[in-house]
Amino acid sequence: MGEAPVFYVENLKDRFSNGFNLRFKGFETSIDVGDKTFVIGSNNNDSISSIEVQIYDKSRRKWVIPTVLGTEPKRYEGHSAILLNEDRIMVITWGSTPDDCIWFLEVDTEYVKQQKKASGTEVIAWSKGVTGDAEKPVVISGPSGVGKGTLINMLMKEFPTMFGFSVSHTTRAPRSMEKNGVHYHFTERSIMEKDIKDGKFLEFASVHGNLYGTSIEAVEAVADSGKRCILDIDVQGAKSVRASSLDAVFIFISPPSIAKLEERLHLRGTETEEQIQKRLRNAKAEIEQGKSSGIFDHILCNDHLEKCYDDLKKLLGLDGTTPTNPKPSSKGINLPSKHAASKINNKILVKSETPASGNPSKNSIVLDVSLLKGGAPGRTRGLNVFTIDPNPFSDCLNGIHKLS
Ligand SMILES: Nc1ncnc2c1ncn2[C@@H]1O[C@H](COP(=O)(O)OP(=O)(O)OP(=O)(O)O)[C@@H](O)[C@H]1O
Ligand SMILES: Nc1nc2c(ncn2[C@@H]2O[C@H](COP(=O)(O)O)[C@@H](O)[C@H]2O)c(=O)[nH]1
Numbered sequence: 208m209g210e211a212p213v214f215y216v217e218n219l220k221d222r223f224s225n226g227f228n229l230r231f232k233g234f235e236t237s238i239d240v241g242d243k244t245f246v247i248g249s250n251n252n253d254s255i256s257s258i259e260v261q262i263y264d265k266s267r268r269k270w271v272i273p274t275v276l277g278t279e280p281k282r283y284e285g286h287s288a289i290l291l292n293e294d295r296i297m298v299i300t301w302g303s304t305p306d307d308c309i310w311f312l313e314v315d316t317e318y319v320k321q322q323k324k325a326s327g328t329e330v331i332a333w334s335k336g337v338t339g340d341a342e343k344p345v346v347i348s349g350p351s352g353v354g355k356g357t358l359i360n361m362l363m364k365e366f367p368t369m370f371g372f373s374v375s376h377t378t379r380a381p382r383s384m385e386k387n388g389v390h391y392h393f394t395e396r397s398i399m400e401k402d403i404k405d406g407k408f409l410e411f412a413s414v415h416g417n418l419y420g421t422s423i424e425a426v427e428a429v430a431d432s433g434k435r436c437i438l439d440i441d442v443q444g445a446k447s448v449r450a451s452s453l454d455a456v457f458i459f460i461s462p463p464s465i466a467k468l469e470e471r472l473h474l475r476g477t478e479t480e481e482q483i484q485k486r487l488r489n490a491k492a493e494i495e496q497g498k499s500s501g502i503f504d505h506i507l508c509n510d511h512l513e514k515c516y517d518d519l520k521k522l523l524g525l526d527g528t529t530p531t532n533p534k535p536s537s538k539g540i541n542l543p544s545k546h547a548a549s550k551i552n553n554k555i556l557v558k559s560e561t562p563a564s565g566n567p568s569k570n571s572i573v574l575d576v577s578l579l580k581g582g583a584p585g586r587t588r589g590l591n592v593f594t595i596d597p598n599p600f601s602d603c604l605n606g607i608h609k610l611s
Pocket of ligand 2 (some may be wrong): 348349351356375376410411412419420438439441442443444445538
């Protein structure tokens with residue numbers, strides 16, 4: 208059954224002028240969700256400015272400035288806003304680049320509910336919308352020195368177009384061969400702690416005395432490139448990812464013995480004796496947790512490297528029995544710069560406000576939101592885009608229409 212268009216743009220200063228203190232000076236929209244009105248707008252008069260959200264709580268008759276999580280739209284000239292599933296608002300920004308125009312403002316999703324409960328404040332979360340889907344990331348965990356990095360390097364070397372590495376952040380010092388931005392993002396504890404507080408990390412843990420963490424951007428950037436993301440993280444991190452909304456495959460690599468692990472750490476020669484002993488002490492607890500906690504879908508023993516690598520490939524479907532083509536990366540969406548949007552079931556019709564001369568494809572676009580996946584704190588994936596030809600007979604007129 209069709210639904211009436213829910214898009215509207217109006218001057219809320221008129222609507223709410225009676226005692227309410229709206230900070231916005233430019234363009235706004237408002238959407239009602241339950242007993243709250245979400246007002247989305249810009250806070251200054253410049254033609255391009257930042258997006259802000261204020262909430263009017265109708266039951267308490269109070270304005271609230273919420274805690275904002277996630278990455279919000281950068282360029283902002285105006286927008287259309289549509290409520291989906293009573294828990295998120297689709298925000299289509301005007302004048303943005305094709306890969307930066309669809310956003311979701313989560314107002315009552317599971318993630319937002321959890322964050323509200325944890326912080327005790329009103330919370331909203333932005334998530335960028337992208338077309339296409341992403342393959343399940345692969346979490347590889349296990350004690351230090353077991354060979355996680357070695358196995359991941361082999362996989363990336365053999366399948367360079369298929370896999371991408373999630374570059375973690377760490378406060379530990381770089382080893383001699385390690386490059387910033389390639390092996391890790393080497394950072395200071397205070398900076399990392401602030402980013403963790405701002406919700407930029409999918410998981411983090413204190414490992415062998417240093418802070419390590421996976422930023423949401425690290426995982427999403429790999430998925431955006433059309434590759435399957437591989438995470439090399441410790442058991443605490445794997446546990447956090449398991450509890451998050453990220454749907455991944457969890458693999459634990461176990462050593463044949465602690466003695467072999469010690470030998471490998473000594474042979475690698477990247478840690479002092481004291482650090483090696485600390486890593487070995489932690490290894491015992493990690494092996495116990497890895498094997499019994501139920502976090503992991505698969506456990507592989509890395510005794511003989513080649514055998515372990517073959518087993519890893521098999522469980523990732525890379526033993527030649529399944530196709531290994533990477534997923535196409537997300538495509539941008541060419542929207543008319545100024546438009547009106549309306550919702551019919553799970554389809555959003557985006558129509559140009561000023562009919563485009565010479566570029567009819569920019570007139571009407573349909574965004575199918577029936578297969579959305581993911582969401583804050585990462586991207587919202589699975590958007591499908593169709594163009595409606597404003598002149599269905601144009602092909603005939605061009606003489607290229609074929610009768611079948
Ligand atoms: N099956 C194996 N047999 C013998 N040596 C191995 C095997 N697998 C890996 N190694 C060696 O063990 C050392 C540790 O491996 P690697 O650095 O990959 O471990 P890791 O699990 O990534 O460690 P960390 O968690 O500290 O980063 C390396 O020198 C590597 O060459
Ligand atoms: N929880 C996380 N653990 C991580 C992350 N990146 C790496 N690690 C783990 O830390 C240890 C030590 O690594 P090293 O490079 O200092 O030898 C190892 O077990 C890694 O798996 C992360 O982002 N989160």
